[in-house]
Amino acid sequence: MSSFGIDQARDVLAAQPFSTLIGARLSAYGPDGVSLEIPLRSELLQQFGFAHGGVLSYAADNAITFAAGTALGPSIVTTGFTIDYLRPAQGTLLRAHAHVVESTKRQGLCRCEIVVVAEDGSEKVCAAAQGGARLIEVSR
Known part of the structure; x- marks a missing residue:
């Protein structure tokens, strides 16, 4: 288990220009998992008013990688993931x-569930994903 905490994870997220553009935020980070939230605004929707599939894919990708970071630390990248879209995501968040799910010293396998939250606070699962991340060497 990494000693990396939510404050450091939030700093990593804030250092990602695309995550800032999307408006992503971490609401949980720890041994029980990671929660990444994205407020839905008009720029993130497709022509029918649903969250664009690319936004759901981004959410799965980053949540999976941050979850792997709870076991491996912050110097990781996504190795790949699959996503199943279950229903259109229409709501506010x-x-x-x-x-x-499992990790070694160098890589982790994670599962992700994405829910859409309606204005009344009700939640519906709209997508599910599975993927992995592995350690990398970062030279600066």
Whole structure:
């Protein structure tokens, strides 16, 4: 288990220009998993008013990688993921919750469930994903 905490994870997220553009925020980060939230605004929707599939994919990708970071630390990248879209995401907020299924010293396998939150606070699962991340060497 990494000693990296939510404050450091939030700093990493804030250092990602695309995450800032999307408006993503971490609401949970720890051994029970990671929750990444994205407030839905008009720029993130497709022509029918649903969250664009690319936004759901981003949420899965980053939630999976941050979840792997709870086991491996911050120097990681996504190795790949699959996503299944279950229903159109129409609401005010996307919440991706991911957790580690298994990890080695160098890589982790994670699962992610994405829910859309309606104005009344009700939630519906709109997508599910599975993927992994592995350690990298970062030279600065």
